[in-house]
Amino acid sequence: MGQFLSSFQISVPDLPAKIYEISAELPDNPYSELAHFENILSDRTWGEAHRIRGGDGKWYIAVFGHEHEPKEVDADGITLSLEYKTTLDPENPRHRGAIGQALRDGFGSYLTSVLDCWEYNERGNFYEADPIRTVRGDEAVYEMFRGIRTSIDYRSGFGFMLSLDPTRKFVDERTLADRLDAHGESEVINQFGDGRRYFFFDRPEPQPVRLHSVSDAVVTDETMNIDGEPTSVLSFVDNNYGSEWAGKIDPNEPVVKYKYSRGNRTYDAAPSLLRLIPNQEEVTTQASTLEADERWEEVQEWIRPVHYIRLGDHEADVADTPIRDGVDTFGFPALSFGDDTVLEVGTSDLTSSGDITRDIWEYRTLDYLEEFGPKRKPMDEPWVAVLHTDSTRQTAFDAFDDIRSYVKRFADLDLKEQPGGVSFESRSEYDQWKEEFAQKVTGAFAYLTGDSQTEYYDVINAVNGKPVQHIRHENYQQERNRDESYSLRNTATDLHRNSVFDRSC
Known part of the structure; x- marks a missing residue:
């Protein structure tokens, strides 16, 4: 992730920490267990508790931000014992994950508790409590919420930084219960x-879910089983979400079944808490598009009250002005094609008269690739993952199919036909995908719906700096049916140019 004008430096103080050892052998995929231990230690020590890797490769839990330090803590039969004390150092790669997560949690807590925002899908996207306007789309009238995408990352030479990017969220003004009343179960199920x-699941921590079916039961029937005890949807909402959400539900409305994107299991919900998320529409794209000065004004508005991020008993100061070093300092590399052809600024243009200049460098990479061919090709089909938003999965894969054809045309290279992918708006699925597949892919193709740089850089981070190219929904919709799409051609050749060579094509 590069530094850009909406990134603000964070000064992390010394963080004295207690390091707890885990007595049990952890499974190969230990993340749910580690999260459980973090929660237990946070409750028992009253501090921040986050996982770290020790020098021996084992997982430990670092606790900081409070002086209470029990020697041992029982975690459902597993002993968490105080092993040693240290000071967490942002320059130590093994400590950065714990510090970064604590900063993200602290900033998120400020946005939700002080500014009364809600976080969508645990992705670091926060929105104001009330919509700022409504927008009439093709399928519904949508409420538009103003929000901010946030990311906190460590960058060499700068330390931790907070990056902000304004965003918008659209959800149907009507609930699924309204749609069932107006159109009936059969039509709603046939359509959705x-x-x-x-659908937007309205609860304290909203998430996107997929509607599966409508059952014969109503929300007061005991259709759920929680820890071996039967309960109703209405009781579950009241006990877990609160009276504000329970009050939105009519006791006579039916139970609907929903699924999360990657799972096959169905869950029960009240239709009054589900609202349609629009597919990308021109009207929502236009409504969410901000000019550069508007975007910067909103960034300033969000950052103005932020002076520090609380880390338990400690405070990490946040700079008032953005980082500006290193912006717009990227040069044009010399690229090799075919057997011995080099494209470099200041040399003769071998595809036309004149010299290669900075203004035409990008265009000539396409011409050179088509004229002289790539410098080398990978032995196997490159695996380029497709990353998309919740509402654009199919369109993203359609765009990738088009890009595959351009890569074949310009580089005579076959990309993996069914690459797989994930929505980067679903945090749990995204994190699971990163853990299982990010190390295996050759690169990534990101299908973006807004003007945010944060989404793009988040994808780069997800695949650990491997080549990433992206296309925006608006550009793809405008050019997808053209005989020659400049956006698709550039995306395809840039993906190849940046993925199979080091300064070569």
């Missing part, structure tokens, strides 16, 4: 059921 569309 069996996972065809995402």
